[in-house]
Amino acid sequence: MRSDLATVAIVRPATLVAGELRVPGDKSIAHRALILAAHADGESTIRGLPDGDDVRATIACLRSLGVRLFPSASGGLTVFPSTVTGGGSGWGFSTPHGPLDCANSGTTMRLLLGLLAGSRISATLDGDRSLRRRPMARVIEPLRLMGARIQSDDGHAPVAVRGTRLQGRHHALGVASAQVKSAILLAGLAASGPSTVVEPAHTRDHTERLLRAMGGEVQTQGTTIELRPSHRPLAPLTMTVPGDFSSAAFWMAAAALRPDWSITIRGVGLNPTRIAFADLLQRMGADVQLDSSTDGPEPVGSLRVVGRSLKAVTIGPAEAAALIDEIPALLAVATQAKGTTLIGGATELRVKESDRIAAMTEGLRLMGAEVEEWPSGISVQGPANLQGAAVDSRGDHRIAMALAVAGLVASGPTSISDADSVAVSYPEFFQHMREVVDAV
Ligand code: S3P
Numbered sequence: 001m002r003s004d005l006a007t008v009a010i011v012r013p014a015t016l017v018a019g020e021l022r023v024p025g026d027k028s029i030a031h032r033a034l035i036l037a038a039h040a041d042g043e044s045t046i047r048g049l050p051d052g053d054d055v056r057a058t059i060a061c062l063r064s065l066g067v068r069l070f071p072s073a074s075g076g077l078t079v080f081p082s083t084v085t086g087g088g089s090g091w092g093f094s095t096p097h098g099p100l101d102c103a104n105s106g107t108t109m110r111l112l113l114g115l116l117a118g119s120r121i122s123a124t125l126d127g128d129r130s131l132r133r134r135p136m137a138r139v140i141e142p143l144r145l146m147g148a149r150i151q152s153d154d155g156h157a158p159v160a161v162r163g164t165r166l167q168g169r170h171h172a173l174g175v176a177s178a179q180v181k182s183a184i185l186l187a188g189l190a191a192s193g194p195s196t197v198v199e200p201a202h203t204r205d206h207t208e209r210l211l212r213a214m215g216g217e218v219q220t221q222g223t224t225i226e227l228r229p230s231h232r233p234l235a236p237l238t239m240t241v242p243g244d245f246s247s248a249a250f251w252m253a254a255a256a257l258r259p260d261w262s263i264t265i266r267g268v269g270l271n272p273t274r275i276a277f278a279d280l281l282q283r284m285g286a287d288v289q290l291d292s293s294t295d296g297p298e299p300v301g302s303l304r305v306v307g308r309s310l311k312a313v314t315i316g317p318a319e320a321a322a323l324i325d326e327i328p329a330l331l332a333v334a335t336q337a338k339g340t341t342l343i344g345g346a347t348e349l350r351v352k353e354s355d356r357i358a359a360m361t362e363g364l365r366l367m368g369a370e371v372e373e374w375p376s377g378i379s380v381q382g383p384a385n386l387q388g389a390a391v392d393s394r395g396d397h398r399i400a401m402a403l404a405v406a407g408l409v410a411s412g413p414t415s416i417s418d419a420d421s422v423a424v425s426y427p428e429f430f431q432h433m434r435e436v437v438d439a440v
Contacts, residue, residue: 009400009419009430011407012439013388017254017261017307019436024050025241026269027425029206029298031058031107032182033237035115036210037079038067038093039189041233047076048241052425054105061102061112065123066094076240095121099158102127104353104424107179109157110139114183117148118190119163126158130353130395139183142171146187146195168193168229175348176321178203181225185211185218188227189234199223201321204273206298213237213297242269242300246325247426249277250401251436252305253329256286257336257409261307263436270299276322278303280330284337285310310337312382317345324348328402331360334380335369336409344377353424354396363391363403367410388412397424404429408437 025048035058037044049055059069059077066082082093093116100123102109109125113136116123126132137155144150146166152159168191171184181197185207188195201223208218208225214234219226248265255263270292282288285308292301312334315323320343323330327349334341349356361373366389370381388410393400395418407414422429 007418007420009404009416011404011414011416011433013410013412014408014437014439016438017257017263017408017436020264020266021251021432021436022267023243023247023251023265024052024426024428026050026244027052027054028107028178028204029241029269030055031105031111032206032210033239033241034058034062034077034079035111035186036214036234037237038062038065038081039115039234040081040214040236042236044079044236045072045074045076045238046079046241047072047074047239049077050241050244050425051427053103053423054108054425057101057103057105058108061100061108064096064100065121093119093121096123099124099126102131102157104128104130106131106134109136109159110179110183111186113139113150113159113161114143114186116161116163117143117146117150117187118166122160122162124158124160132157135351138175138177138180142169142180142184143187145169145171146184146191148187166191168195170196172198173200176201176203177348178207182207185225185227189216189229191229194226194228196224196226199225201318202273203321204271206271209297210237213239239296242298243267244425245269245271245274245277248303249326249329250405250429251432252277252281252288252303253333254405254408254437255305256281256284256307256310256333257405258307259309262305264302264304266302267300268303270301270303272299273322276319277326277330280313280315280319280323281305281333284313284333310382312337312339312341314342315344320344320346321348325398328356328360328398329405331364331378331380332402332406335364335382335384335386335406337382340379340381342377342379346378347376352396352398354394354399356396356399359392359394359396359399360402363399364406366391367406367414386410388414390415391417393418393421395421397421397426401426401429404433
């Protein structure tokens, strides 16, 4: 059991944010690299994996499925599929002894459901209290349309899947979700006939990039993605996972809070489907520079943010989808921007690890900001004189980090409950905060 003392973090007002950091590996890419490597024909090596709880959950689930993962001599993990069959790939997963524990990780659960739907085994996927509340029907329904045999309690975990033969289908998604798209593409690997996904807005394309790098046949045209199954198994993968842009976003936000505060992040993923927050900070007035090169399937590089005076922005549904994980950090910045920052079309924020609209509204109001919320959005009036307060992260890693960033410009100490939730994606967060922040 976690002790209360261990879970409260105190953030003191900052006099300066300055410095250079590397953030942990990208969690979205790490889940996919591991899952696809588990399915490939032969030995893959993945370096730069983050040590967060979400990726640990994927590794533990794959081990329960008989996938062999070992530390590699060159750092990172070497992944061997459970059974390398003659002409095949990792369809030889073994039936796990108990439920697969996806812990707090929606990506683990949704992607594994897609992969296992067309396998030869049965499994039950479960998770923590937060994950049990999150919607799974959005992946169960399209997979069932392909023939999948999946049972759940009203579209929520625990979810039982019995692998079976699948048929490729055309899916017009009602929700912009990379997890749903990816689950369908993973199921599509085992289906007869092509699988097509049409997205209502662009979402992160890591699954498509990794599949292509491993010899998969994936075509993208606008918001339509088509996967053709192949008799050839996926080729193994050797890659270094770049730093997580969504983790870097908290430091970008911190640097943007005050003129001349600055931060440099090196070795960070700069995939065009992930960097909308950089454009947005620039639009708000911050000085943002990106320097990208391509190393393997994913663009990587460095970024630098220097604070300038900020103005408010308005964001609609397509931009909200592109920024979805960065919106808590953006709301912290919005408290210091002149005018009303308005975020609409962001209902998805309500079904993340917590209801992020409610959590940020409550936290920032306790700190003295003027915040309004409605079912699909949130607005913040700036600039606000924030005061330190006792705020609740609701056990959500991104809420804990966003409120910690807001605490840097509050007039007294901010205490954040359940702050150890940062371990889901960024266990070193508070240590890094001490490295780049001078506090009073
Ligand atoms: C993710 C997709 C997004 C994002 C999540 C990670 C992924 O979720 O919020 O943190 O790795 O595919 P949705 O697919 O629900 O939008």
